[in-house]
Amino acid sequence: MSVEDMTQRAERTDLAALYAEVQQFYAQHMHHLDRGEAEEWAATFTADGVFAPPSAPEPVRGRAALAQGVREAVKELAEAGETRRHILTMLAVRTCSDGSLAVRSYAQIVATPHGGTPALFLMCVCEDILVRQGGRLLVKERRVTRDDRP
Amino acid sequence: MSVEDMTQRAERTDLAALYAEVQQFYAQHMHHLDRGEAEEWAATFTADGVFAPPSAPEPVRGRAALAQGVREAVKELAEAGETRRHILTMLAVRTCSDGSLAVRSYAQIVATPHGGTPALFLMCVCEDILVRQGGRLLVKERRVTRDDRP
Amino acid sequence: MSVEDMTQRAERTDLAALYAEVQQFYAQHMHHLDRGEAEEWAATFTADGVFAPPSAPEPVRGRAALAQGVREAVKELAEAGETRRHILTMLAVRTCSDGSLAVRSYAQIVATPHGGTPALFLMCVCEDILVRQGGRLLVKERRVTRDDRP
Numbered sequence: 001m002s003v004e005d006m007t008q009r010a011e012r013t014d015l016a017a018l019y020a021e022v023q024q025f026y027a028q029h030m031h032h033l034d035r036g037e038a039e040e041w042a043a044t045f046t047a048d049g050v051f052a053p054p055s056a057p058e059p060v061r062g063r064a065a066l067a068q069g070v071r072e073a074v075k076e077l078a079e080a081g082e083t084r085r086h087i088l089t090m091l092a093v094r095t096c097s098d099g100s101l102a103v104r105s106y107a108q109i110v111a112t113p114h115g116g117t118p119a120l121f122l123m124c125v126c127e128d129i130l131v132r133q134g135g136r137l138l139v140k141e142r143r144v145t146r147d148d149r150p
Numbered sequence: 151m152s153v154e155d156m157t158q159r160a161e162r163t164d165l166a167a168l169y170a171e172v173q174q175f176y177a178q179h180m181h182h183l184d185r186g187e188a189e190e191w192a193a194t195f196t197a198d199g200v201f202a203p204p205s206a207p208e209p210v211r212g213r214a215a216l217a218q219g220v221r222e223a224v225k226e227l228a229e230a231g232e233t234r235r236h237i238l239t240m241l242a243v244r245t246c247s248d249g250s251l252a253v254r255s256y257a258q259i260v261a262t263p264h265g266g267t268p269a270l271f272l273m274c275v276c277e278d279i280l281v282r283q284g285g286r287l288l289v290k291e292r293r294v295t296r297d298d299r300p
Numbered sequence: 301m302s303v304e305d306m307t308q309r310a311e312r313t314d315l316a317a318l319y320a321e322v323q324q325f326y327a328q329h330m331h332h333l334d335r336g337e338a339e340e341w342a343a344t345f346t347a348d349g350v351f352a353p354p355s356a357p358e359p360v361r362g363r364a365a366l367a368q369g370v371r372e373a374v375k376e377l378a379e380a381g382e383t384r385r386h387i388l389t390m391l392a393v394r395t396c397s398d399g400s401l402a403v404r405s406y407a408q409i410v411a412t413p414h415g416g417t418p419a420l421f422l423m424c425v426c427e428d429i430l431v432r433q434g435g436r437l438l439v440k441e442r443r444v445t446r447d448d449r450p
Contacts, residue, residue, distance in 0.1 A: 262447035
């Protein structure tokens with residue numbers, strides 16, 4: 001094996017470590033959201049984390065506001081009798097010069113009325129900046145755009 | 151690089167090895183199911199594997215019963231003129247104290263009538279216990295819940 | 301740890317490196333396609349790359365023809381006022397004896413009319429041969445089959 005081959009192999013192993021960690025992070029993150037675990041979900045953002053959702057006039061800033069958003073959504077979904085799932089796929093992970101990760105992914109939001117048929121509610125693109133704090137990944141910034149509002 | 155950094159790096163490499171193996175396992179597992187490969191699919195469960203599907207009154211136990219379930223589904227789908235796909239995403243993988251893996255994921259079941267338009271048939275949560283036997287992962291227990299029957 | 305355990309562990313680490321690289325490759329590949337980046341997308345095929353789409357009478361051969369196909373699709377989608385996303389999941393990755401990779405996956409194509417509701421447009425199976433050139437993965441052959449035309 002040449003030095004070049006070994007370097008490429010090491011790079012692939014590093015990418016693999018990062019890529020799996022990011023996938024696991026998003027799985028836990030979205031499971032929290034879809035179970036209505038407001039505090040746990042907010043804790044996967046940095047303390048000053050910013051989420052610019054596609055349907056809100058202003059970005060949501062900080063864990064208290066992020067958790068509050070989840071609690072409101074939980075209430076609305078309970079009243080509507082509906083379960084929602086957030087499915088992130090096609091993750092393109094890029095390490096930035098400051099060590100943060102820029103992750104671009106597709107987000108399917110599936111809505112299922114209780115007693116009814118599931119349907120794709122929104123198709124979005126999610127652009128995140130993830131940072132590592134205390135060994136764990138956290139969302140520092142999230143920008144989501146809806147395919148129906150290009 | 152500090153000892154702490156090295157430890158975290160080793161943990162991430164271990165997670166990556168496991169995470170990729172689990173993803174590959176599920177891909178092969180669901181390809182078997184969706185191609186109607188009843189015996190091959192059943193062989194990805196342990197001999198005493200249990201599958202608690204959301205629509206059945208009782209869990210299905212053991213490979214013979216699991217394979218029989220696939221053969222019946224194949225027959226029904228052929229009569230209906232429909233293809234189904236099982237798409238597992240958002241895998242959260244946790245190693246239990248006994249070495250088994252607890253995997254929670256989202257399952258989209260897509261149904262396409264031949265000559266027609268694909269549609270989301272069911273949106274489910276899949277909770278598996280995977281164990282390693284002879285170097286290979288196998289499903290020991292599966293519990294699936296439907297979003298329309300919360 | 302036994303020699304057998306160490307060998308299996310090394311194999312899993314190798315699979316992980318490959319699996320993450322393939323996932324990242326497809327994410328970038330489909331982001332190019334869905335953003336209409338015709339040249340960039342075509343450059344992720346080999347120079348003599350072949351794409352046998354399910355709806356075309358003949359396979360598309362070579363980067364110029366592949367890029368032209370994207371430009372035509374971009375024009376049609378702009379006229380229709382629609383955004384499309386290609387979501388590849390359930391990747392089963394197999395290393396062939398010649399070192400190429402055979403990857404079988406599920407492809408959901410989601411179409412969102414601007415101002416409207418997203419819907420699953422096509423459900424497909426994608427069978428690729430990937431090869432490594434200059435350290436990068438490229439698609440050498442792609443065969444896509446539609447679930448509505450089995």
